[in-house]
Amino acid sequence: MDKLQTLYYEFIPTGEAKMKIDPAKTALLVVDMQNQFISRDGLDAQVAREKGMFDKWESFYDRIDNVAIPNNKKLLDFFRANQLEVTFGRIACHHKDGRDRSPVQRRPGWNNILLPIGDPGAEMVDELKPLEDEIVVNKTTDSVLSGTNYEFLLRNMGIETVVCTGVVTDQCVASTVRSLADAGFEVILVEDACAAATKELHDAEIMIMNQIYCQVMSTDETIQFISEEIEQRSVVQK
Numbered sequence: 155m156d157k158l159q160t161l162y163y164e165f166i167p168t169g170e171a172k173m174k175i176d177p178a179k180t181a182l183l184v185v186d187m188q189n190q191f192i193s194r195d196g197l198d199a200q201v202a203r204e205k206g207m208f209d210k211w212e213s214f215y216d217r218i219d220n221v222a223i224p225n226n227k228k229l230l231d232f233f234r235a236n237q238l239e240v241t242f243g244r245i246a247c248h249h250k251d252g253r254d255r256s257p258v259q260r261r262p263g264w265n266n267i268l269l270p271i272g273d274p275g276a277e278m279v280d281e282l283k284p285l286e287d288e289i290v291v292n293k294t295t296d297s298v299l300s301g302t303n304y305e306f307l308l309r310n311m312g313i314e315t316v317v318c319t320g321v322v323t324d325q326c327v328a329s330t331v332r333s334l335a336d337a338g339f340e341v342i343l344v345e346d347a348c349a350a351a352t353k354e355l356h357d358a359e360i361m362i363m364n365q366i367y368c369q370v371m372s373t374d375e376t377i378q379f380i381s382e383e384i385e386q387r388s389v390v391q392k
């Protein structure tokens with residue numbers, strides 16, 4: 155995606171920076187695709203309606219329904235069909251009063267998230283429900299790595315590359331991508347499986363992260379890329 159390069163990397167063709175991956179050491183990470191945040195019947199949508207602001211969020215929910223959820227489902231189906239690792243990160247605190255939350259999730263405004271484990275709003279939307287054997291980590295931070303044992307789990311499973319999706323692009327997804335990159339993982343950010351409050355915020359964050367913290371790809375590009383790697387390894391093994 156050459157159009158998503160900032161001035162920092164304008165002189166480097168995207169193709170030259172393309173990563174090499176081992177599908178067997180690659181995991182999908184779906185971030186915060188939870189009822190509270192992305193369902194039109196969720197608490198966030200209800201609050202927006204009560205405050206007379208839902209029209210400003212309409213494009214966000216349109217992208218969720220028509221782009222992000224279908225593409226996350228497509229990726230889940232692909233990873234599961236190829237027996238690749240599937241993981242989820244979600245916002246969910248242990249205490250009902252939320253006293254175990256990080257400061258970033260107590261600040262006034264949209265980020266003041268009180269979502270205890272067991273609350274229906276904490277669950278992934280029905281279309282993206284984790285299977286029984288898939289890892290789900292609970293976080294009280296923006297990054298899936300910070301304050302959880304997610305990195306430890308990835309190391310135990312020998313994972314080297316993480317394919318990241320979810321919401322919102324400019325907050326929890328971006329924080330997670332940066333943490334993964336700093337921890338030494340290769341990261342693919344699936345642009346059309348993510349969403350932010352506005353297209354402008356989404357596009358800006360994608361452009362900032364591309365090449366330095368991750369490789370930005372579409373859903374179809376990601377599936378094609380991993381499929382080619384699977385096929386090449388299958389031929390070599392024969």
